Amino acid sequence: MVPRYDRALIVGSGSGLSASLARLFAAEGLRVGLAARDVGKLAGLAAETGAVLQACDASRPAAVEALFARVEPALGGHPDVVVYNASGRLRGAVADLDPEAVREALLVSAYGGFLVAQAAARRMLPARHGALLFTGASASVKGFAGSAPFAMGKFGLRGLAESLSRELQPQGIHVAHVVIDGAIRNPARGPEPADAPDSTLDPDAIARTYLDLLRQDRSAWTSEVALRPWVERF
Amino acid sequence: MVPRYDRALIVGSGSGLSASLARLFAAEGLRVGLAARDVGKLAGLAAETGAVLQACDASRPAAVEALFARVEPALGGHPDVVVYNASGRLRGAVADLDPEAVREALLVSAYGGFLVAQAAARRMLPARHGALLFTGASASVKGFAGSAPFAMGKFGLRGLAESLSRELQPQGIHVAHVVIDGAIRNPARGPEPADAPDSTLDPDAIARTYLDLLRQDRSAWTSEVALRPWVERF
Amino acid sequence: MVPRYDRALIVGSGSGLSASLARLFAAEGLRVGLAARDVGKLAGLAAETGAVLQACDASRPAAVEALFARVEPALGGHPDVVVYNASGRLRGAVADLDPEAVREALLVSAYGGFLVAQAAARRMLPARHGALLFTGASASVKGFAGSAPFAMGKFGLRGLAESLSRELQPQGIHVAHVVIDGAIRNPARGPEPADAPDSTLDPDAIARTYLDLLRQDRSAWTSEVALRPWVERF
Amino acid sequence: MVPRYDRALIVGSGSGLSASLARLFAAEGLRVGLAARDVGKLAGLAAETGAVLQACDASRPAAVEALFARVEPALGGHPDVVVYNASGRLRGAVADLDPEAVREALLVSAYGGFLVAQAAARRMLPARHGALLFTGASASVKGFAGSAPFAMGKFGLRGLAESLSRELQPQGIHVAHVVIDGAIRNPARGPEPADAPDSTLDPDAIARTYLDLLRQDRSAWTSEVALRPWVERF
Secondary structure: OOOOOOEEEEEOEOEHHHHHHHHHHHHOOOEEEEEEOOOHHHHHHHHHHOOEEEEOOOOOHHHHHHHHHHHHHHHOOOOOEEEEOOOOOOOOOHHHOOHHHHHHHHHHHHHHHHHHHHHHHHHHHHHOOEEEEEEEEHHHOOOOOOOHHHHHHHHHHHHHHHHHHHHHHHHOEEEEEEEEOOOEOOHHHOOOOOOOOOOOEOHHHHHHHHHHHHOOOHHHEOOEEEEEOOOOOO | OOOOOOEEEEEOEOEHHHHHHHHHHHHOOOEEEEEEOOOHHHHHHHHHHOOEEEEOOOOOHHHHHHHHHHHHHHHOOOOOEEEEOOOOOOOOOHHHOOHHHHHHHHHHHHHHHHHHHHHHHHHHHHHOOEEEEEEEEHHHOOOOOOOHHHHHHHHHHHHHHHHHHHHHHHHOEEEEEEEEOOOEOOHHHOOOOOOOOOOOEOHHHHHHHHHHHHOOOHHHEOOEEEEEOOOOOO | OOOOOOEEEEEOEOEHHHHHHHHHHHHOOOEEEEEEOOOHHHHHHHHHHOOEEEEOOOOOHHHHHHHHHHHHHHHOOOOOEEEEOOOOOOOOOHHHOOHHHHHHHHHHHHHHHHHHHHHHHHHHHHHOOEEEEEEEEHHHOOOOOOOHHHHHHHHHHHHHHHHHHHHHHHHOEEEEEEEEOOOEOOHHHOOOOOOOOOOOEOHHHHHHHHHHHHOOOHHHEOOEEEEEOOOOOO | OOOOOOEEEEEOEOEHHHHHHHHHHHHOOOEEEEEEOOOHHHHHHHHHHOOEEEEOOOOOHHHHHHHHHHHHHHHOOOOOEEEEOOOOOOOOOHHHOOHHHHHHHHHHHHHHHHHHHHHHHHHHHHHOOEEEEEEEEHHHOOOOOOOHHHHHHHHHHHHHHHHHHHHHHHHOEEEEEEEEOOOEOOHHHOOOOOOOOOOOEOHHHHHHHHHHHHOOOHHHEOOEEEEEOOOOOO
């Protein structure tokens, strides 16, 4: 049985990936909500896709509850697809890092994922239907030098996703963690080098894999998938 | 850039998965070849899908060369999608196993994968285009008690796939390993239990994920994906 | 070259493992410091081992700084072995968890590890000498159902350890993560079942492996090791 | 309970690691047997350590049986420690490899490990006592480009070890896989660079970790451990 999804909420919007997801989900007929700390920059995307916008600091419990309370009427029901896309990408030598900034990064990368997943699961469980998608990075599976806070947060998010996968899938909620193992293409940073075409991940291509996951039959669900450019060393 | 594939060869046919792959690939417009030790049982599938049949013991170099030599004209060119599906599923307490049978199991599970990948890669490399898909199992990533030969073979195949992924992807050949983490549905063994729907993997659903891999943009390729039923303990 | 260590600080004391570590380190001639939220229960151990006691909430930056400032004169120098043993072991269905308790658990399990590692590394780096040992659990490498907060925290600590291993080892600081994959023996909970001897981890045996790590030649350091009882299913 | 071992058989001797193991085991009071395809080069080591020498092609069942039959009287009993150290380190672009050489490499790296483990386990099981140690490499856990046969063989050996660990440990036989993640020091290839001391693994240091494994209490056994130089990028 392939589940059918109707309403998607993307948390941590602003990046190219969130825009690609919003466009693809809208094109597939889903109603879309977008949440970010700063939604001002998302007005154009909202106009284009019909998406509902909502400001939210995902690392604060009250803010996450308010987010779900507000998007539900706007989407015509609670979201049955929730994507957690936010992260705190803090780097530096361990001796030099500011402890407060490290805590903030950990709370955004991992704890925010918990809060959003909890709010989503509470709404999805009664109908035993829904999907939770977590966006990972190379740092989710490999702890790089000079990147302790990001590794701590992204490993943590992966542990959360794996635990929720085991807990929620038998209750009908698909949980998947997508490892983006490379740099996402960003035209604002200039074109790709001519001698290395497709050496950065096209966000539309990533979004396509998120959609593939949503279309999987529940007899053959994927809980984790990694994506990387064909030429990427790994 | 999403590659476009035209001719698929499925090695190790006979299982439900190979039949589902043959049907789906044919429906998507690919010409299909099927290879197995015993192709007698595949006549109906060939008639249904227009697939070319070829007997082959994939653990013998000469047989694999002959396979590629024979299917190429029948398919109108060398296959640009090759699926390695064969394995030697031998179990038993380590003290009781027959060493000859263990060697055969290892050669079918791992060495046959190498031979087929080599024959395929030699033909794909000049055009820098193609896809190699390896079928794994739970035993590819976890060595179970009483299953030493199967674990040895399937871990070995996974190592092969991972190495070829790093070697061949920058040359335009997508290499992916699919971990089937559960039992594949087989109506011949009776229906699924009524209280556990979709508790075995539908082979048509698995095949759909193979097709998803073939449709990935090369900027965001997947090298490994696991599939398991929603209710599977893992 | 095998480094030589003189002063150990064990953070998160109180468990059987911390006591075993304190006894073994003291017997090997190291001066020992013990830190825990509640040090009252450690008086006997301190008397037995000569260990310095210091109360500390490891998830608070100021408390961790104060800990290092106070133990340094008592130990006759900064600790060149630091063990992070604290964790927030919170379990429950995701829908039922208290968000505040989840945050606390994450901060103790992961963020406290960062704070202690940072304070230790700042002191160890000038001499390019030291060892950081992190205590992991089954939940560090497998996300169990009903254990989202513990998985999030322990995966996070593992990501931290792996990143610090890559960052600090080339600067002379050995970083290792020890996965305790089973239950630690606790006589207070009664004897082991007679038909399953050694089915729980003897904390003295675990401590012995920590010591083995400290005695490794730097040409062959281990960054992660798992320990489990001989009869453990895994 | 810490097992006590008396007789060690090292298969795949000749490398620096085997010599270090033979010396350390002999110094610890074990009787030692050394097996290799070519034992001529081992005469000096045998004289030094009192080790029994036996020629053996570990990928042939009859040869492995003959090995155990011959060393048993010479050691005063069957070996209760068996180390599998042989491997087929074949590299090259996949299109260029000789299929016969690939088969040989796979049989030496993985199948030989099975044969030796089976012969050892049959002798160890009646007393529910013994240890099997497998020597892995970086290629055991990462498939490098241009190294398909070595990855296939070493992944396969790791799968074997993991399966045997689950099968044999509850029967009293410790099974461990040691990942040597770097180059082993070899004075014959010249000294280490002066600006990178201890950048290659000292075989005596590796041997020390094998001995640490043999001295673990069975309540806290390790099934896999990786070793790498402090300055190694990984």
